[in-house]
Amino acid sequence: MSKVSSSTLIKFKQEGKKITALTAYDASFAGAFDNEGIDVLLVGDSMGMVLQGHSDTLPVTVDDIAYHTACVRRGIARSLLIADMPFMSYATAEQTLTNATTLMQAGANMVKVEGGEWLLESVEMLTQRGIPVCAHLGLTPQSVHVFGGFKIQGRDSENAQRIMNEAKAMQQAGAQLLVLECIPAALATSISQELTIPVIGIGAGNGTDGQILVMHDVLGISSGYIPRFSKNYLSQTGDIRSAIKAYIEEVQQGLFPSDEHTFN
Numbered sequence: 450m451s452k453v454s455s456s457t458l459i460k461f462k463q464e465g466k467k468i469t470a471l472t473a474y475d476a477s478f479a480g481a482f483d484n485e486g487i488d489v490l491l492v493g494d495s496m497g498m499v500l501q502g503h504s505d506t507l508p509v510t511v512d513d514i515a516y517h518t519a520c521v522r523r524g525i526a527r528s529l530l531i532a533d534m535p536f537m538s539y540a541t542a543e544q545t546l547t548n549a550t551t552l553m554q555a556g557a558n559m560v561k562v563e564g565g566e567w568l569l570e571s572v573e574m575l576t577q578r579g580i581p582v583c584a585h586l587g588l589t590p591q592s593v594h595v596f597g598g599f600k601i602q603g604r605d606s607e608n609a610q611r612i613m614n615e616a617k618a619m620q621q622a623g624a625q626l627l628v629l630e631c632i633p634a635a636l637a638t639s640i641s642q643e644l645t646i647p648v649i650g651i652g653a654g655n656g657t658d659g660q661i662l663v664m665h666d667v668l669g670i671s672s673g674y675i676p677r678f679s680k681n682y683l684s685q686t687g688d689i690r691s692a693i694k695a696y697i698e699e700v701q702q703g704l705f706p707s708d709e710h711t712f713n
């Protein structure tokens with residue numbers, strides 16, 4: 450049961466083994482997910498919505514992410530731990546380095562940043578200085594007010610091409626992992642095929658190298674609604690460990706996401 454690293458994830462991609470990922474925010478849940486064999490855990494800025502009750506992720510601070518990263522770190526043994534860099538914590542080069550350092554020192558193995566072209570220099574800068582980066586393209590929730598809502602991205606050919614180009618540029622800049630959120634399945638599939646780094650999807654169909662979901666959706670306790678691309682595994686299993694096991698198995702067997710959880 451050796452620790453998952455970015456080399457492990459590359460190997461999984463080369464072997465065609467799907468990568469399983471979930472968000473986690475505390476030691477107990479993270480420990481249970483780790484025990485069931487989840488490959489990647491993300492301390493997501495989705496905590497602004499599922500933990501803090503805000504209607505978007507913008508209020509989350511670096512200290513919030515650092516605190517929960519430290520909590521998760523104490524609970525896990527095997528999974529790769531990614532920390533989200535929150536809204537405006539990587540706007541300038543100096544902020545980027547200071548805040549990414551805080552998250553790495555809190556226990557992260559990698560940081561995740563949302564955005565395309567404008568972020569390439571930061572990705573290169575972090576990687577060169579020893580901080581592995583996961584890029585995040587498509588529906589990047591920190592830009593919800595620019596998008597005018599949590600809307601599927603990359604539907605027209607121009608935007609699809611832009612996302613494809615940004616994905617390639619991120620890999621070129623040194624990103625070791627890519628999250629694609631809420632884009633058409635065909636686009637996510639071709640990006641995954643074009644890149645050598647692993648691609649993890651959420652609302653991006655079945656053709657990516659792995660899947661990530663927000664734990665509260667998987668356990669059916671998100672307040673209000675559950676996004677269409679997500680799936681409640683607790684209702685069909687009855688206990689948390691079995692729900693996580695079922696999610697992992699369905700991802701590994703290519704059963705999740707099925708058509709009803711996919712945008713075409």
Ligand SMILES: Nc1nc(=O)c2c([nH]1)NC[C@@H]1CN(c3ccc(C(=O)N[C@@H](CCC(=O)O)C(=O)O)cc3)CN21
Pocket residue numbers: 494495498499506588590599600601631662663665666671676677678679
């Ligand atoms: N509980 C939870 N689950 C998530 O997946 C999630 C969060 N929170 N918070 C951070 C972001 C925000 N996300 C969201 C939130 C809403 C939609 C949404 O309402 N999507 C519509 C599609 C809209 C369209 O067709 O353009 C949907 O029907 O799912 C999508 C992603 C994903 N992330």
Ligand SMILES: CC(C)C(=O)C(=O)O
Pocket residue numbers: 472491492493494495496533628630651661662663
């Ligand atoms: C949904 C995932 C990819 C995320 O960024 C988060 O949980 O904040």
Ligand SMILES: [Mg+2]
Pocket residue numbers: 493494495506533590
């Ligand atoms: Mg996030």
